[in-house]
Amino acid sequence: METARTAIECNGIWKVFGPKSERIVDSPDADLPRSELETKTGCVAAVRDISFRVPEGGVFVVMGLSGSGKSTLIRCLSRLIEPTAGTITIDGQSVRALKPAELRELRRTKVSMVFQHFGLLPHRNALDNVAFGLEIQGRSKAQRLQRSREVLELVGLQDVAESYPDELSGGMQQRVGLARALANDPMILLFDEPFSALDPLIRREMQDEVLRLQRELKKTVVFITHDLNEALKLGDQIAIMRDGRFVQVASPDDLVANPADDYVRAFVQDVVRSND
Amino acid sequence: MMRTRQLLTATVVFGLALSACGSDKKAVTPADGGKTTTTRSGSSAKLSGKVTLAVNPWDGSAANAAVAKAVLEANGVKVTIKEIDENAVWAGLDDGSIGANLEVWPSGHAKDIATYVTEKKTVLNGGLIGPTGHIGWYIPKFVADAHPEFASWEGLKTPAAAAYFKTAETGGQGQFLLGDPSYVSFDKAIIKNLNLPFKVVTGGSEASLITSIGAAFKDKTALLFYFYEPQWAQSKYELVSVKLPAVTSECDAARLAGDKDAKYNCDYPLDKLMKAISAKLEASNPGVAKFLRNMTWTATDQNAVTTYKNQDGMTMDAAAKKWVAANEAKWKAWLG
Amino acid sequence: MFVVPNVAIDDRLRAGLRSPKVIGFTVVLCCTLLLRVGFGATQPSWWNFRVAPVVDGFDHWLSLHRGSHWAFRFGFGPMSSALRNAVQWTLNALRFLTWPGLLVTVALTALRVSGARAAIMACGCVFGIGMLGLWDPSLSTIALMAVSVTISVAVGIPVGIYSAHHPKFEAAIKVVLDAMQVMPAYCYLLPCVLLFSIGFAPSVIATILFAAPASIRLTAHGIKGVPPALMEVAEAQGATKHQTLLHVELPVARPSLVLGVNQTINLALGIVVIAALVGSGGAGQNVLDALQHLEVGNAVNAGLAIVAVAFLFDRLSSGRTMKGARAFRATRTQGRSVLEAVSGVAVVVSTVAIAKLAGTTAFPANWSHPISGPIDEFFAWISDNFRTGVPIIGGTKSFSDAITLHVMNPVRDLLVQRAWWMIVVAVVVIAWLSAGSRAAATCGLALMVVAALRASGGDDTIWADTMNTLSQVLIAVTITALIAFPIGIAAGRSPRLFAMLRPLLDTAQVIPAFVYLVPVLGLFSTGRVPGMIASVVYGLPPGIQLTALGIRGVPAAAIEAAESLGCTRWQMLKSVQIPMAWRSILLGLNQTILLIFSVVVIAGLVGAGSLGLDVVYGLTKHELGLGVEAGIAIVALAIVLDRITQGWANTFTRRPAASH
């Protein structure tokens, strides 16, 4: 694995929300605790000085409590949220230097995202939802329908292609979301807590599905979760995030064996206990 | 600026009244002189083309237009009737989308006349239509019978009159009921200057005024109100006109100036109803324009037509045809 | 079908009325006090914008240069003829269809767009129009409506989209939109005549001015209501702005857009009546004639024809949108729709051909049975028997007198006789308490503007007339609320009652306010009472409907929880349903107030005097300045009423924060 090409590399990413946010990054204020920073400057530093590298085909899991900045971080990768500072390299391209059209091209072909609340378009049936990205790219109707059917089959939904989102169960909806992300045949898949809204049985099923797809299709994955079991099951590398920073980045075994501090230990203990 | 405009208005209306009293045939210079003097002599003049006539929302106006239409159509002119508000009609006359309006009450349109007839010259004075309008104060006949003193302004000066005519709206004073606020009215000034214990209440429309009259007749309650003739309700209800001080020259001057200083203290003057003709019609169809200028009839004629409609239940067109059939001599003269 | 207001208001909620602009508030207060100290109880003479003379001068200039100035030769002139032609051609096309052809077209379109029930309903409307004996005038109304509504929507949707994407622009036009909707439709017409001459053109323009705001508002509301998550999906997929709009925003906002079209239609109908004033004819002319001759029956007859036109448009436009989630779906399968379209056209063509051969064009006259006769008799009977001499209550006339003496006069005097600065301070304080400092500043400024108006020629000063109008609105609103609230609650709790009331409420809301005035006039003596009653009658349906919808909107879970605790029906109402529905009820009240306000203004035409009368007087007597000043006062007053009542609703949003 170590010899694989680098798919994603981030160095010193910051995201500060609020007025004059770019001034915060290199100032001493950057290290202030959250509430102090907010009262002093009116800014929220959601992501602070994050660096990491994901090799091609790797699964990088980010976990942390709600509000720790996970969603912001993953959105910075494809600039759905504009980072305040730092560099991002995807497949050798410097993302922050891309012009709007190039950025669109990146999102259309290289990076796809799966969302926590599925984000299906209510006026389109499953098939057309999957075809959405291809339509955006301007593919012909025949092409996109064929491709969408293939992908739907891949996630096991060929029978409900004509159903509308409100006729599908949560698990099925997220499979459509997954199929939509896969339809573009991207190099990288970004998952933002994709299974948090599903019940445990379905969740396990979906995790297996992701593992299977990842093995079959060799995608690079960045996966956000707040569930350590999920993280341990899926991740090659797991980053624990707290207050916008990575507290520890380690392999699953390492993480359980050598938690870096009490915060991580608390997480891990929990898991160890629940695994008993 | 304001001053000059008012003066202008005054002269115009005087001028109109004078010219109207003189001769109907007085030549009105059309916009482009030469063309209009084409030879259309004698009663054999052939009419042709088309014309749009305005009808304002009262029966007299509709009767004029219906009769003109009946005669013109019999002579090969295509006539379109356009029902339209009496103020909006000026814009139509101005740009020629309306050929003529056959019943204009000049007292209410001094500004329009000043603007369009005198200043801009896009609308021509078409002479008088014949009937004379009169605005005044009225009471129901049963009131006049019971209290003859209320048929004159002196009788309305007393507290007894105030008490007799008072309503919930007016508190301690008597009510003077006004109708459509767009009609010409000096009642506030008259009441103030004659020291009458009355307050003006605006009914808001002719319809509401007539409803109130109807209600007064039904309930036999007192009512002092603004009204006018010709008006169809005049024949439905027995009304008595209240005597007001005779018109003075000061009043005339105040009236023509729009009575900005509220000096008016006389009766309303007689309103000689006039015709307004679009200069565009004069230019494009001088024959029809001439016919319309020639057209005059009397209040009796007009009432005959409206009565056919209101009491015999005819349509206005049928009523007009009936009149036309019976009065050939009269309308033949208009063709000449 | 008229329930939309709820949503329209929500927009404003978001505008964030509560930003702490204490400074503005203090400034207004200080100014007022300064003025009081420095200039005494009447408005200082220099506080005067001189609106009227300027407007009058402009009016005169316009009259003189219309036709010759380049703006008319190359702008308004061609525009007028284009509009006139558009309506005329539509009318010609409708006439060409013949009545069987029109019936078939309507039936097929409704069937395709909205389903079988709607198709039956639409055919009923077409027959209704013919049976009422108003075939030809109604065609002309339909043509006028079709052109006006099409343009309104064609303008409204892009502007709505733009304003949804540009909050600053939205804030800027909000005031304009509010103003456009509270101004009585009447106010647009005569100024439009100055620019667009007479006939169809000014009618179309006036209608657009009056009706397009609904389309703009609801489009903006719909677009802004698209879940951010969906926008993000589009962005993550690499969609361009244009693609996002086309594939995500517009389809998701479609129900709101269609609602906007519906409301535009309803508003447009209101103006179509008075468009007859400027020579556009149609069924509106019949209403006006009826008003002129006090024929209640004819007024109702023509009013019903207008309602039929309204329903016709509604069935043809609302389609399946109202039916829940399925609404989102565009109907599919192209092959089938082509087939349907082709066969539909074939059916229409053959119908028209047969009709032409048979020589039918307009609806057969001997089939029509106008209902004016019986209605006239009914009203004659009512006014014979109820005007006076009813035991104990005395009859409508004495009722009207009593209301005037014991309710309207005291309230009016209370407002009119206060010094202007006292009113300003009182309103600012009320606005501050109910809606925060920003609303207080807005209200204060609005009233200060009114205080600066000086037109003469009306019955009274603009200020006094404004207070008089305010007193009428307050009384009418109180009465409406007292009646609508209990009925609305009952209807909200009983689905059967709601289902029974619904068609009635829908119908009542599309009848033009003018039609209500005719019968009311006959029953109550001239003055403020008939106007007030007409406005109550007009305000009741939306009041009832919005209250009922609020009650029905209480989540079933809350009701269930309360039931499980053993709540009695009364406890349920008192502690669960009313508190939870309170916010929607107050928003409904806000909407009702604005509607009532618009009728109180129209009621100036039937003796309510004050601002409404000033507007009419000004517009008709060439005192355009007075008309405009009164118009400004109307808008200012509407802003004050709107901000304060919205403030109440907002205050209530804060408590149950989890209302979403």
Ligand SMILES: Nc1ncnc2c1ncn2[C@@H]1O[C@H](COP(=O)(O)OP(=O)(O)O)[C@@H](O)[C@H]1O
């Ligand atoms: N647009 C925004 N403006 C201001 N603060 C934001 C914005 N988006 C997120 N935040 C803040 O940034 C922090 C991180 O949020 P998020 O990335 O959503 O956390 P997570 O996904 O881990 O729950 C939170 O405290 C949140 O309040």
Ligand SMILES: [Mg+2]
């Ligand atoms: Mg998150």
